[in-house]
Amino acid sequence: MQLLSLVALLLLLPGCFSDLTGPGVVHAAPGTSAHVQCRYDQKYEANAKYWCRITSKGDCLFLVRTSGLEYPVKVDRVSIRDNHTLYQFTVTMDRLTASDAGTYRCGVHVNGGPDLLTPITVKVSTGGPNAPDHDLSSNWDSSSIRYLIYVSFLILIGLKTPLLLLLVFGIRWMYIRTQQSSDE
Numbered sequence: 001m002q003l004l005s006l007v008a009l010l011l012l013l014p015g016c017f018s019d020l021t022g023p024g025v026v027h028a029a030p031g032t033s034a035h036v037q038c039r040y041d042q043k044y045e046a047n048a049k050y051w052c053r054i055t056s057k058g059d060c061l062f063l064v065r066t067s068g069l070e071y072p073v074k075v076d077r078v079s080i081r082d083n084h085t086l087y088q089f090t091v092t093m094d095r096l097t098a099s100d101a102g103t104y105r106c107g108v109h110v111n112g113g114p115d116l117l118t119p120i121t122v123k124v125s126t127g128g129p130n131a132p133d134h135d136l137s138s139n140w141d142s143s144s145i146r147y148l149i150y151v152s153f154l155i156l157i158g159l160k161t162p163l164l165l166l167l168v169f170g171i172r173w174m175y176i177r178t179q180q181s182s183d184e
């Protein structure tokens with residue numbers, strides 16, 4: 001029984017037990033720096049870590065890559081630094097511009113196997129996470145969705161109630177009519 005609930009818990013929380021985890025989404029204002037921290041399982045301590053950007057073709061273009069050591073590596077405005085004590089590496093992108101917004105990956109190179117990858121969306125906008133940006137889907141927060149459901153519910157009720165009443169009266173009228181015609 002306890003084993004079953006443990007298994008259920010493991011299934012519910014896959015992110016907590018996977019070999020590489022990241023923040024998913026990172027927000028930063030233009031001109032500032034974005035910091036991305038990705039955690040990996042202890043056994044990948046000595047593996048090379050990297051940061052790449054998904055291109056329009058769907059490839060992941062390398063931006064920075066460690067050799068597996070803790071030395072920081074910096075290319076242009078992007079740097080990466082591994083920490084073997086915390087089992088995490090930090091990517092920093094400096095002097096952000098709107099064109100830096102996009103989809104990236106934290107990666108851990110695995111010899112002879114598929115690399116570990118976790119997707120990170122970088123959003124560049126002023127005013128923090130709630131500021132409007134060019135991604136329409138992110139503007140559909142839960143409160144506006146609730147409002148939409150509420151409005152469509154009202155429209156549904158408003159439309160259906162008269163229709164239902166009309167149907168009931170129609171059937172009743174036809175019923176009376178057939179009664180009257182059979183009486184004649």
Ligand SMILES: *[C@@H]1O[C@H](CO)[C@@H](O)[C@H](O)[C@H]1NC(C)=O
Nearest residue numbers: 070071081082083084085086
């Ligand atoms: C790793 O993180 C720990 C705790 O913050 C820190 O003491 C240590 O200096 C870091 N190592 C490197 C190489 O940055």
